[in-house]
Amino acid sequence: MSKPNMSRLHNAIDLLGKLVAFDTTSKNSNLGLIHFVRDYLADYGIESILIHDETGQKANLLATIGPKGVPGIALSGHTDVVPALETTWESPAFELTERDGKLYGRGAADMKGFSACALAMIPELVKRDLEIPFHLCLSYDEEVGCIGVGSMVDHLAAMDTPPRLAVIGEPTNMKVINGQKGKYSMRVGVTGTAGHSSFAPNHVNAIEYASRAINLIAEQAREFEENGPFDEDFTVPHSTMLTTTISGGTATNVTPEYCEFTFEIRHLPDHDAEAVIAGLQATIMDTLDAEMKAKADDTGFSFEKIFSYPGMGDCTDAEAFSYVSNIIPEISGKVSYGSEGGVFEKQGNIPSIICGPGSIRQAHKPNEFIEISQIEECLEFLDALTNQAIAA
Missing domain, CATH: 3.30.70.360 (Alpha-Beta Plaits)
Structure with missing residues (x-):
């Protein structure tokens, strides 16, 4: 994998700061963040589909970059975060702070870091002649039971050509998780x-x-x-x-x-x-x-x-996985914690893996952080995935 260029890295960090600044604790609306992403994508000519909950105060965002009529790759992240008790933080929880090669803020690792990396790839994706599409999937209320993602998965599954694989960007230190309870x-x-x-x-x-x-x-x-x-x-x-x-x-x-x-x-x-x-x-x-x-x-x-x-089964023997098997980082096994991967697999019949920057050990804790080196590694992975999409 090639190293990400510095402008892309700076863009990812800048985007992460903007995403962290939205207090998307599960009890709150996520529309501020969703509208920010929608407008960001619109600047690159990308149309977003918003799928609201019944209150109208929360929404999933689904956007496709690349050709239609071809099964592509879903890049999935949730927008909500767990509560942050500010008195236990050394810096403001909803203000990205850099210290010693680490970026601190609620959601930096779980899991706005992955979403920021995916968004930082957009300027490159729109310039490339992709042979398969990428589907950016941002959900609400994952932290309180994977409540929001189901309606988005239904939308994906109803496409004429649903995604061949979903990459769930939960923090795994960029190692591939191939199963969850x-x-x-x-x-x-x-x-x-x-x-x-x-x-x-x-x-x-x-x-x-x-x-x-x-x-x-x-x-x-x-x-x-x-x-x-x-x-x-x-x-x-x-x-x-x-x-x-x-x-x-x-x-x-x-x-x-x-x-x-x-x-x-x-x-x-x-x-x-x-x-x-x-x-x-x-x-x-x-x-x-x-x-x-x-x-x-x-x-x-x-x-x-x-x-x-639902749980997420092992798709490493599936044809969909073979598409990315030559570029994925290390496979590290299966986990007992949850993600939206099981919903993609069981409800949408979309094979899924979990792979994203940051450590799950930082999730839900005061002074949550993601190492800048993890942002770099995620950008390398997404860049390799982009090159694979061109050569498909």
Whole structure:
């Protein structure tokens, strides 16, 4: 790969500063950033499609550079970031600051660095005689459950010639991730009956029944650990299941009337999480819920899905991957954290890899940073991908 020229590097850093300056914490609108990117692309004659959420306050952006009617490459990044508590930062979180070869700012690594690099390539892409197109895909609300990307993937999949491959630019230190776990998150409500604790046998204790359900979750987790299914390419080579939050009760002398807890399953790409959760629910309803209702009709369990996203399988044996196999950096395996790659693959039938600048260890932390050398390496990769698109 050839080294990126300095003007392109400076352009990428400048663009990253502009992107970081938009506070796109998931609770906020991302339209300021989206409109900035739309106008930037329009300056190069590139039309953008905006796909809004139902509130009209957030949007995905999809733009195609290059010929139509040919399957191309999707470059995917999310625009939202996790909250930044300014008092824990050494410099303003939404102002890009350079120190010792590092660029500090919320989203610098996760994952506005990749988006800035992709945008910095635009002046070059529009000048080249591309034989395949690039699809720039910027989504909203990835950090709260990959909520926004689905509508954009539907749009891509409905094209006459959908992308042959998606590159998800999450921070991987520019190593290729070829698989990720999916996630299914649930909220469980347990309603009992309240009363003076001295008459506890006459009441239905919501916390005690919740704890029995939580034990069933722990038993299922042990079953995964002991009997699989397994994929040794993951650091944790099996699906996991755990309770993540719990609250309940009102006073030390009152039988708890209500308890609520959340749990999640992080599952291997081909492990059917819905079937696991359906089986758990059936067991709880047939045993614990039935036992509660035998004591009081208006007691029992309720279940609510919080969010889910699918896992991403290994596409390194697919024809789509062979297109970039000669230019990709090192393949480093599979990860248990999530990205939008599973949505591209499962919902859009678009093979995907995860590869982007920066370290996931910097994500979601105070003083988040990306090394300038990672920006350089990402530009090298995108430049090589551009040359491949010309020679296609």
